[in-house]
Amino acid sequence: MKKHNFSAGPCILPQEVLKQASEAVLNFDNLDLSLIEISHRSKNFVSVMDEAISLVKELLQLPEGYSPMFLQGGASLEFLMVPYNLMKQGGKAAYLETGVWAKKARQEAEAMGEVVVVGNSADKNYSYIPKGYTIPSDVDYFHCTSNNTIYGTQIKAFPKVDTLNVCDMSSDIFSRQIDFTQFDLIYAGAQKNMGPAGTTLVVVKDEILGKTGRQIPTMLDYTTHISKESMFNTPPVFAVYVSMLTLRWLKENGGISWIENINNQKAQLLYSEIDRNPLFTGTAEVEDRSNMNACFLLNDEAGKDKFEAMLKEGGINGLNGHRSVGGYRASMYNALPLESVQALVDIMREFERQS
Known part of the structure; x- marks a missing residue:
């Protein structure tokens, strides 16, 4: 996988x-x-x-x-x-x-x-x-x-x-x-x-x-x-x-201009889902959100085990947030493809559908 x-x-x-x-x-x-x-x-x-x-x-x-x-x-x-x-x-x-x-x-x-x-x-x-x-x-x-x-x-x-x-x-x-x-x-x-x-x-x-x-x-x-x-x-x-x-x-x-465009697409895709999906909340102020590290929380911790089982099944690795913040942290560095962010977003949407 x-x-x-x-x-x-x-x-x-x-x-x-x-x-x-x-x-x-x-x-x-x-x-x-x-x-x-x-x-x-x-x-x-x-x-x-x-x-x-x-x-x-x-x-x-x-x-x-x-x-x-x-x-x-x-x-x-x-x-x-x-x-x-x-x-x-x-x-x-x-x-x-x-x-x-x-x-x-x-x-x-x-x-x-x-x-x-x-x-x-x-x-x-x-x-x-x-x-x-x-x-x-x-x-x-x-x-x-x-x-x-x-x-x-x-x-x-x-x-x-x-x-x-x-x-x-x-x-x-x-x-x-x-x-x-x-x-x-x-x-x-x-x-x-x-x-x-x-x-x-x-x-x-x-x-x-x-x-x-x-x-x-x-x-x-x-x-x-x-x-x-x-x-x-x-x-x-x-x-x-x-x-x-x-x-x-x-x-x-294509240099930094090329990768910046892709990084913007990745951040837009994930943050749009965080803001749209009622099961999640972003932790950083919107105007200061990082394009590299998106931090978010589950609004109801009762769904934590189910969500994380879905992440594992979908091949999502390294999403746990830092211990001082908790929740989840999606690090979208240069080499992370857009398709990986789409895979995460698809799981978040499916989690919402099943909840």
Whole structure:
């Protein structure tokens, strides 16, 4: 039976990418050696890293002066690396707190200096994106999280800032067209929308670095990794390779504009059913709903066992909501086909018919 993978992460990946990756594990580049046993300094893998970096620049339409890096430690390490590299000694930063990961980022920054929380939606369990907040003019940078995987909210319009602009795009990177040059630093764990767990994409504007006045540990210094082209230490070769294949797949099919159109169709299809079907209720404010993660509840928990039996029979995987929200979460990342969303909607309609 075909499985419809709505898992929140690690994410679904294109079937053709999985096939190519599995072949490379056995025999990479016709070397009769595995991708994961060749030297990362070999010209064969260096070409992989070069293509991955080039694809990032092309897909995000970045001008000269931006450096993409493939690092390790997940977005969680970036929570620390961002203030280490951007917060001046004795300085401060502004954070928009819209979910668990945004909160964790803020907490890490507090270890480095003063943090101003300019907006916080914890009062309604992070079910909305704060609006109308003011960013102080004397902060070293502003940090936001573009998409909140757990709560199903997404920033639709980013604020204009008079300081450095930083965004955690872990769960919606490459999913929609925006002006990426409005940001001075972007980071994203690969496992939400780009590749397997193990690498983190960081894109930084070169000119903003080296101005904190603090001593930065070598491994936490972005300039270290830029100068060594993401190979200061042994990179996670498999995660980088699969991310490169996914970015290549995206480019060959039409880029971000192509996938944004499909993502909009998927979100429209599912949210329309959530709003129409009297058995379900969405948890996020309508204007802030995420196109990547749709969170919803059963209005009557008495039907839970029956609904979940129908989901299992229909091959629906990974739909359980996060424990802090409950209910269900349909993660509709780039590689999830429209037909999978239709399969879920069909089950929701049949559940209504039988209730």
